[in-house]
Amino acid sequence: MRNFIFSIxxxxxFGKGQIKVLGQTIKAEGGSKxxxxxxxxxxxxxxxxxxxxxxxxxxxxxxxxLSGIQPNPxxxxxxxxxxxxxxxxxxxxxxxxxxxxxxxxxxxxxxxxYAGPVNDLFVDASGLSSRIIAAAPLATILTMAGTGSELxxxxxxxxGEDHKKKVLLHxxxxxxxxxLDPEYTYxxxxxxxxxxxADILCHLMEQYFTPDVAAKVQDRMNEGVMKVVLEEAPKLLxxxxxxxxxxxxxxxxxxxxxxxxxxxxxxxFAFPLHGMGHExxxxxxxxxxxxxxxxxxxxxxxxxxAAPQHLPVFARFARNVMEIREEDxxxxxxxxxxxxxxxxxxxxxxxxxxxxxxxxxxLDGMAAxxxxxxxxxxxxxxxxxxxxQIMRMAF
Amino acid sequence: MRNFIFSIxxxxxFGKGQIKVLGQTIKAEGGSKxxxxxxxxxxxxxxxxxxxxxxxxxxxxxxxxLSGIQPNPxxxxxxxxxxxxxxxxxxxxxxxxxxxxxxxxxxxxxxxxYAGPVNDLFVDASGLSSRIIAAAPLATILTMAGTGSELxxxxxxxxGEDHKKKVLLHxxxxxxxxxLDPEYTYxxxxxxxxxxxADILCHLMEQYFTPDVAAKVQDRMNEGVMKVVLEEAPKLLxxxxxxxxxxxxxxxxxxxxxxxxxxxxxxxFAFPLHGMGHExxxxxxxxxxxxxxxxxxxxxxxxxxAAPQHLPVFARFARNVMEIREEDxxxxxxxxxxxxxxxxxxxxxxxxxxxxxxxxxxLDGMAAxxxxxxxxxxxxxxxxxxxxQIMRMAF
Numbered sequence: 201m202r203n204f205i206f207s208i209x210x211x212x213x214f215g216k217g218q219i220k221v222l223g224q225t226i227k228a229e230g231g232s233k234x235x236x237x238x239x240x241x242x243x244x245x246x247x248x249x250x251x252x253x254x255x256x257x258x259x260x261x262x263x264x265x266l267s268g269i270q271p272n273p274x275x276x277x278x279x280x281x282x283x284x285x286x287x288x289x290x291x292x293x294x295x296x297x298x299x300x301x302x303x304x305x306x307x308x309x310x311x312x313x314y315a316g317p318v319n320d321l322f323v324d325a326s327g328l329s330s331r332i333i334a335a336a337p338l339a340t341i342l343t344m345a346g347t348g349s350e351l352x353x354x355x356x357x358x359x360g361e362d363h364k365k366k367v368l369l370h371x372x373x374x375x376x377x378x379x380l381d382p383e384y385t386y387x388x389x390x391x392x393x394x395x396x397x398a399d400i401l402c403h404l405m406e407q408y409f410t411p412d413v414a415a416k417v418q419d420r421m422n423e424g425v426m427k428v429v430l431e432e433a434p435k436l437l438x439x440x441x442x443x444x445x446x447x448x449x450x451x452x453x454x455x456x457x458x459x460x461x462x463x464x465x466x467x468x469f470a471f472p473l474h475g476m477g478h479e480x481x482x483x484x485x486x487x488x489x490x491x492x493x494x495x496x497x498x499x500x501x502x503x504x505x506a507a508p509q510h511l512p513v514f515a516r517f518a519r520n521v522m523e524i525r526e527e528d529x530x531x532x533x534x535x536x537x538x539x540x541x542x543x544x545x546x547x548x549x550x551x552x553x554x555x556x557x558x559x560x561x562x563l564d565g566m567a568a569x570x571x572x573x574x575x576x577x578x579x580x581x582x583x584x585x586x587x588x589q590i591m592r593m594a595f
Numbered sequence: 596m597r598n599f600i601f602s603i604x605x606x607x608x609f610g611k612g613q614i615k616v617l618g619q620t621i622k623a624e625g626g627s628k629x630x631x632x633x634x635x636x637x638x639x640x641x642x643x644x645x646x647x648x649x650x651x652x653x654x655x656x657x658x659x660x661l662s663g664i665q666p667n668p669x670x671x672x673x674x675x676x677x678x679x680x681x682x683x684x685x686x687x688x689x690x691x692x693x694x695x696x697x698x699x700x701x702x703x704x705x706x707x708x709y710a711g712p713v714n715d716l717f718v719d720a721s722g723l724s725s726r727i728i729a730a731a732p733l734a735t736i737l738t739m740a741g742t743g744s745e746l747x748x749x750x751x752x753x754x755g756e757d758h759k760k761k762v763l764l765h766x767x768x769x770x771x772x773x774x775l776d777p778e779y780t781y782x783x784x785x786x787x788x789x790x791x792x793a794d795i796l797c798h799l800m801e802q803y804f805t806p807d808v809a810a811k812v813q814d815r816m817n818e819g820v821m822k823v824v825l826e827e828a829p830k831l832l833x834x835x836x837x838x839x840x841x842x843x844x845x846x847x848x849x850x851x852x853x854x855x856x857x858x859x860x861x862x863x864f865a866f867p868l869h870g871m872g873h874e875x876x877x878x879x880x881x882x883x884x885x886x887x888x889x890x891x892x893x894x895x896x897x898x899x900x901a902a903p904q905h906l907p908v909f910a911r912f913a914r915n916v917m918e919i920r921e922e923d924x925x926x927x928x929x930x931x932x933x934x935x936x937x938x939x940x941x942x943x944x945x946x947x948x949x950x951x952x953x954x955x956x957x958l959d960g961m962a963a964x965x966x967x968x969x970x971x972x973x974x975x976x977x978x979x980x981x982x983x984q985i986m987r988m989a990f
Contacts, residue, residue, distance in 0.1 A: 201842040203610025206849075208603050214860065215598025414839035416823045417846045424815030432811065444809035447596040447860070451812045454601075465609065465842070 201415045204464040210351045211377040212454060215447070218379050219251055219341065222294075223259025229337050229376050231292030234263040235285045237305055238296040241267060243343065246387055252296065252341070264288045269297065272481055272488070273304035275359045275366075278318050281308035285336065293338045295375075298396075299347025299488075302340050303355035306373040309335040319359065322366040327469065335372040341379045344388050345450040346396025346489055348403055348457030350378040356478070362569075363482035380454060382446035390440065394547040395489030397433040397449060401426060402473055402492035403456040405517075409503070410468035410578050412513055419516075422462040425452050426521045433547050468578025473499055475576040476587055479566040484557060493549035494556055497537050498594035504533055506580040513579070553595045563591045596810045599859040605746045606772040607849060610842070613774050614646055614736065617689075618654025624732050624771050626687030629658040630680045632700055633691040636662060638738065641782055647691065647736070659683045664692065667876055667883070668699035670754045670761075673713050676703035680731065688733045690770075693791075694742025694883075697735050698750035701768040704730040714754065717761040722864065730767040736774045739783050740845040741791025741884055743798055743852030745773040751873070757964070758877035775849060777841035785835065789942040790884030792828040792844060796821060797868055797887035798851040800912075804898070805863035805973050807908055814911075817857040820847050821916045828942050863973030868894055870971040871982055874961040879952060888944040889951055892932050893989035899928055901975040908974075948990045958986045 213221050226234060234256060243249040256263050266281050285293070285308060295305035311318045313334035321329050342350045349355065355368040385393070404426045408419060429452050435445035456462070463469060476499075477491035504514050515529035518536025526532040550556040553563075567588035576582040582590070608616050621629060629651060638644040651658050661679050664672050680688070680703060690700035706713045708729035716724050737745045744750065750763040780788070799821045803814060824847050830840035851857070858864060871894075872886035899909050910924035913931025921927040945951040948958075962983035971977040977985070 201610070201839055201846075203613060206607040206609060212601040214601060215596070218598060414843070416827065416839075416843045417820055417850055420819030420823050421816045421850070422819075424817075424819040425812055428811045428815050444596055444811075448809065448811045451596075451860075455812055455816070465846075 201413055201465040202467065206459060206461065206464055207371065208351065208459040208461070209371065209374045210458070212351060212380055213377060214380045214451065216381060216383055218381055219248075219255060222252065222339075222341070222379060223255040223261060225377055226256075226261060226292055226294070226339060227259050229292065229339070231337060232261060233288065233290045234261055234292045234294050235266060235281065235288070235290040235308070236263045236294050236296070237266040237269055237281060237301055237308075239267070239269045239271075239298070239301050242387070243296055246384075248296065248341070248343065248384060252294070264290065269301045269304045271300045272358045272363070272365070272485065273300045275307075275318055275357050277304050278307040278311060278357060281305070282311040282318070285312045291336070293336055294341070295338065296341040296343065298342070298344030299349045302342070302347070302349035303357065305338055305340070306349070306355035307357050307368055309338045309373050310368065310370065312336050321368055322357075323369050327369075329368050329370045332370040332372055335370070338373065338375045339377050339379070340375045341384070342450070343384045344392060344396060345385055345453040346399040348400070348453050350375060350380060351454040352457035352460070354457070358482070364569075365478035365482060378454075380450055382443060382450050385446050385450060386441050390437065391548070392487065393436055393440065394433065394549065395487040396453065397429060397489070397547055398493040398544065398549060399489035400449070400453045400456050401429050402489070402496060404429070404462065405496065406471045406473055407460065407462040407466070408517060409500075409513055410463070410466045410470070411510065413466055415465040418462045418464055418466065423520045425455055428452050430521070430543055437547065470576065470578040472577035472582055476566075476570045476590065479570045480558065482569075483562055483566055486556065490549060490556065493544045494553055495590065495594050497541050498590045500533075500537050502586070502590045502593060503577070503580045504530075506586070510579045553591065558595070560595060563588055563595065567591055596808055596860040597862065601854060601856065601859055602766065603746065603854040603856070604766065604769045605853070607746060607775055608772060609775045609846065611776060611778055613776055614643075614650060617647065617734075617736070617774060618650040618656060620772055621651075621656060621687055621689070621734060622654050624687065624734070626732060627656060628683065628685045629656055629687045629689050630661060630676065630683070630685040630703070631658045631689045631691070632661040632664060632676060632696055632703075634662070634664050634693070634696050637782070638691055641779075643691065643736070643738065643779060647689070658689075659685065664696045664699045666695045667753045667758070667760070667880065668695045670702075670713055670752050672699050673702040673706060673752060676700070677706040677713070680707045686731070688731055689736070690733065691736045691738065693737070693739030694744045697737070697742070697744035698752060700733055700735070701744070701750035702752050702763055704733045704768050705763065705765065707731050716763055717752075718764050722764075724763050724765040727765040727767055730765070733768065733770045734772050734774070735770045736779070737845070738779045739787060739791060740780055740848040741794040743795070743848050745770060745775060746849040747852035747855070749852070753877070759964075760873035760877060773849070775845055777838055777845050780841050780845060781836050785832065786943070787882065788831055788835065789828065789944065790882040791848065792824060792831075792884070792942055793888040793939065793944060794884035795844070795848045795851050796824050797884070797891060799824070799857065800891065801866045801868055802855065802857040802861070803912060804895075804908055805858070805861045805865070806905065808861055810860040813857045813859055813861065818915045820850055823847050825916070825938055832942065865971065865973040867972035867977055871961075871965045871985065874965045875953065877964075878957055878961055881951065885944060885951065888939045889948055890985065890989050892936050892939075893985045895928075895932050897981070897985045897988060898972070898975045899925075901981070905974045948986065953990070955990060958983055958990065962986055
C-alpha cells in the first residue's frame with residue numbers, strides 16, 4: 201500500500217426531509233446572499249423549489265437565481281454564473297440538481313475567486329487544478345444519483361465547439377455540505393436512473409481496476425459497494441419508489457467518490473473509461489453513464505489480453521463481486537465480464553455502440569480525441585490505436 | 596434506512612514517514628504551544644520521540660510534556676493534563692500512542708474548555724457528551740492499531756476506586772489530523788497486536804449486529820473490512836514486519852469507527868460487548884480487545900436464542916464474512932460462530948473466561964455493574980440476569 205492523505209470535507213445530511221437544515225446550515229457556514237442554481241426546472245414541479253425558497257426566506261437569506269444549466273454543462277454557463285455571483289455580491293452557492301448542475305457550480309465556486317479565465321482552472325500537469333487557491337462556499341441538493349459530485353472534489357465541464365470535456369479537480373471545491381434525500385430521486389425517469397447506476401458502478405471499477413498493491417481495505421469496501429449496486433438496481437426497475445433501494449443507490453453514489461477513498465494508497469488515478477466515454481457524450485450527446493456501460497466489457501477484455509499480468513485483478517472482481525466460482529483466473533474473469541454484461545442488459549443499457557446509434561466511421565476520430573491530452577489508463581496504457589481497438593470491440 | 600448525518604472531520608496522513616508533515620500541519624491548524632503526551636516511553640526507544648521534537652523545533656513550536664499515561668487511562672491523568680495545558684498556556688494537544696493516550700487527550704481537549712469537573716463531560720441522556728461546547732485542537736500519532744480513536748469522536752476514561760469506565764462522545768473531540776505510520780506498529784508485542792485485531796473486529800460487529808433496516812451500503816462496506824481483518828491478522832502472526840498487513844490492519848482500525856460510518860442510518864448505537872467487556876477490564880486490568888473476543892461468541896449465541904427474529908443478521912454474517920455455505924439460517928449462524936471462535940484461537944485469544952483467569956464468583960458483580968447505567972444492546976436488551984447468563988456461557 202502506498203502513502204495517502206484521507207480527507208472528506210463534506211458533511212452529508214442524508215434522508216427524508218433533511219432539507220429542513222438548509223437555511224440554518226448555510227447561515228452557519230457564513231452565507232448571506234446565495235447564488236441558487238438549477239437545471240431544467242423540474243424542481244418547480246415537484247415542490248423542491250418552493251421548499252428551498254421557504255428555507256432561504258425563513259433564515260433571512262437573500263438569493264439570485266441561475267436556471268437552465270444543461271446536461272454536460274458548458275463553460276458558458278459557468279461564466280454566466282460567475283458574472284451573476286459577482287454582480288450581485290453573493291457569498292454562497294447552492295446547486296440543486298444532478299451532476300451537471302453540481303459540476304457547473306464547482307467551476308463557478310472556483311471561478312469567482314480567480315481573476316483569469318475559467319479555462320485556466322482545469323487539471324494541469326500537477327494532476328490537480330493547481331491554479332485554484334480559493335473557492336466560494338458551495339452546498340448541494342442532489343436530485344439524481346450517479347456522478348458522486350455531491351461528496352467529491354471533481355467537475356467535468358464542456359468546452360468549445362467540439363464539445364471537449366475538461367476536468368476540474370481540487371479539494372477546495374468539495375461542497376461544504378450536501379442534502380441527500382432519496383425521495384427527490386423518485387421522479388427521475390428509468391433511463392436516467394439506470395444510467396446513474398452504470399455511472400456509480402464505473403466509478404467503483406475505475407478505482408478497483410488498478411495495479412494490485414495490497415490496498416485491501418479499500419478494495420474490499422469497494423467490492424461491498426459494487427455488490428449493493430448490483431443488488432439494488434433491479435429493485436428500482438421493479439419499483440421506482442422503493443425508498444430503501446433509492447437510498448442505497450444514492451449513498452453508493454456518494455461513497456463511490458467520497459475522498460476517492462477506494463483509490464487511496466493505490467497507483468493509477470486514470471479513469472480510462474471516463475476518458476473514452478466523454479468522447480461518446482461529446483459526439484452524440486449520449487448520457488454519460490450509458491457510454492460507460494457500453495465501453496466497460498470491451499475495455500476489460502482488451503486489458504486482460506494486453507496486460508495479462510493484471511489478470512488476477514479481473515479474476516478477483518469476478519469472484520468477489522460477481523460471485524463466480526471458478527478456479528482458473530482467465531475463465532473466472534471472462535465469466536465475470538459475461539455476468540456484468542448480463543447486468544447491463546438487465547438495467548436496459550444498449551448492447552453495443554451500434555445499437556446506441558454510433559457510426560462506425562466516427563470511431564477513429566473519437567479514439568484520437570480521447571487521447572489527445574495523453575495516453576489513458578494504468579493497467580494497459582491506451583493510445584489512439586488501443587482506444588480505437590476497444591471501441592471496435594464495443595461496436 | 597434511517598436518516599443520518601455523515602461527517603468525518605479528521606484528516607489522516609497515512610504511510611511511511613508521514614510524520615514529516617507534523618510541524619507544518621500543527622502550525623497550519625493554529626498551534627504554537629503544544630501539550631505533548633505519551634505513555635510509557637517506548638517512543639523514546641524507537642526514535643519516534645526524537646523525530647517529533649525535531650519536527651516541533653523546526654516549525655518553531657514550543658511544547659510541554661505529559662508522559663506516563665497508562666492503559667485504561669484514569670481521570671486523574673486527564674486532570675493532570677488539563678492543569679498542565681492551562682498552566683503553560685498551551686493551544687494545541689499532540690497525543691502519541693495507542694487508544695489510551697489518545698482517549699485521555701480527547702478528554703483533556705474538552706476539559707480545558709470547560710469550567711466544571713471533567714466528570715460532567717461523559718455521555719448523558721442525550722446520547723452524547725452534551726456539555727461539551729468547545730475543545731482544544733488535537734492531533735494524534737498512532738503507535739498501536741485497534742481502538743479507532745484516531746478517527747473517531749469517542750474516548751473511554753476510567754473513574755473512581757471501582758475503575759468504572761466512562762464514555763465521552765462528541766464530534767468536537769475528533770482529532771484535527773492523525774498521522775498513521777504502519778511502521779510505528781512493528782514493535783507492538785504480538786499479544787497487544789492481536790488484542791487490537793479483536794478490538795477492530797468487535798467495533799465492526801457492534802455496528803453490524805443491529806436490527807436490519809436495509810442499510811446495505813454500510814453493511815456491505817463493513818463486511819469488506821471484517822474480511823480484511825480476518826485475512827490479514829494471521830499474516831502479522833507469521834511476520835510482524837509485514838508492511839502491507841500492518842497497513843491494512845491500521846487502516847481497518849481507522850475505517851471501523853470513522854464517523855461511525857457503518858452504523859449510519861441504522862438503529863442501535865448500543866455496543867453491548869463493550870459494555871460488558873469494560874467490566875472485565877476494570878476488575879482484572881485485562882486488555883480491552885481480549886475481553887471482547889472472550890464475550891462475543893457467547894453474546895452471539897445468547898442473542899440468537901433470545902431474539903430469534905434477528906437470526907437472519909447472524910446468518911448473513913456467517914455467509915458474507917465467514918464464507919459459510921449453508922442454506923439454513925440457524926445452522927449457518929452457528930457455523931459462523933464456530934469459524935469466529937477458530938479465528939480467535941488462531942490469534943491466540945484465551946478460549947474462555949476461566950482460561951483468562953476470571954473467577955466464577957466475580958461474574959455476578961460484573962454483570963450488575965455492566966448494566967448499572969441501563970440495559971445494554973439493541974437486538975436483545977440485556978439486564979443483569981442476561982449479562983450474567985452471557986458471562987456464564989463465556990466462562
